[in-house]
Amino acid sequence: MRRRFAAILGLGILIASASALGSPPGLKPFERGTWQSLLKGHADRPTLVHFWGVTCGPCKVELPLLGKFAKDHPEIDVVTVSADLVPNLPAATQSMLDKAGLSSTENFIFNDGFVERLRFEIDPAWQGDIPRTMLISRDGSITTIEGSAEMSDLEKWSAQQLSKH
């Protein structure tokens, strides 16, 4: 009986584990080399990469709009990167992403104390101002929007991506 119970418990846990694999992946560390992996991982897919931070006022306004955009545009890979200086705050970051409807997108958090080097890998001219959105087309060409993005511009870009396909 005890064995049967253990087996059922074990199976239950296995099912729970399997369903856990389908749950939001959580925050991934953004480290040296992550930018290149990200570009490779999304090659041939129109990808929107949004850099933001929990202490940035304009980001708080933009994030929920981006959440809606992501929901309305499953054909676009939406990636967020919390680019605040470390010490970064995973709990606050995740909470803001959840509230903005961005739990299930691919979400990164800066995880290198040498933040200049991380930024340099992404764009040598970037000084760290956030929010910042990089629109990566299928052909790899990148359009950078500094500051809050106009959702109408994102709509226009995503429509272009679809028409090119």
Add this chain to the structure above:
Amino acid sequence: MIGVLEGNRAMIRTGLLGIVALAWLQGAALGQMRAPHASEAACEEPTLRCATKATPAFAPDGTLWLVWMAGGQVSVASSQDAGRNFSVPVLVTTKRLNLDWGPDARPKIVVDRKGGIAVAFSIFRDEAFNGQVLYTRSTDGGKSFAELKPITASNESQRFEALALDQDGTVFAAWLDKRNRVPAREAGRKYEGAALFFASSRDGGATYTEASLARDGTCECCRLGLTFAAPGRPAVIFRNIFDGGVRDHAIMTFTDVSTPGEIHRVSNDDWQINACPHHGPSLTIGPNGTYHVAWYTNGKARKGLFYAHSRDEGRTFSAPMALGRPDRNPTRPFVLTGPAGTVMVWKEFDGEKTTVQMTISHDDGETWSPPRAISSTTDTSDHPLLVSNGGQVYLSWMTKADGYRLTAIEDQR
């Protein structure tokens, strides 16, 4: 029976595998959550070696004072030999605080003729990252500091404080304050950015006057540049929000410590951006009254670091002069007029190494020497700062890999 047993064993095995798999998955997930973030600090103690931000000030008697944030605390120490050795640090804080770790935040310190030390810094007061400026002072030569007090009773957000000392010992404080978003919100008006607020202390930083508004509609996340243009007349440079959301720099010279002056635009960079640039300006005013300013912009008119001067009390400025190599990401400019000339420093990054570049002008900002690398490091670093003891200008630079450095600026004419 055997079949059932085998079946049970198989189930148990499957169950155990499930447990192991879950433990592994959870371990991986927790490992990721608990992994200490690669820190910008070398270590987590309150010691200078672990500092991420260190701010210097020379006392009139030539003692170098340093205030730093490390391990969630703020400490002060002094050096009699230009930064080679420091006194035993004294904690200004009594416990770990959620110190403002924004890129442009740092603790501030001024030391008066009587040896009184005034200190101010910001913390995050809540989970929404609203800030609070705290201040304290020491009247026993830095042996102890008074209990920390908020610089204003307002419960809205204050950050990016700056301190300057007048000739008569008055301590002037300015900061960015978000209190005016409340009436705006109540009236259904949009409120952008923050406001420049100020207060002053005539008792060496023991008490400050009630906070007053100098200017509404400033950028909310860049450091201020603050100094005295003349006795009783503070001058502050800040990133303003001009019409159309253009975040260019403005300067204000006060009529006296309680009367703000007009603002003047430093340059038309036309940086229209709704974002936190995290990159504030620097201001110094020479004994002859020349204003020297350095700033960062990413505007339509120009991009990068720039320098300009004004010979009419900040009303008009010279054409912006670009600083640094554009392919080396020049950042964090600082300008200071000393007895040997006006010195500027900034950081450049080549993908692996950060260097501090220096240039000096001997003709009041008309011409500048070719930039020269005076220090470098291979990991993260604080902003390069300049400090003068009246006779010599020094570079003050906190680095993660190499610790704190105070380097005399050599004049190679």
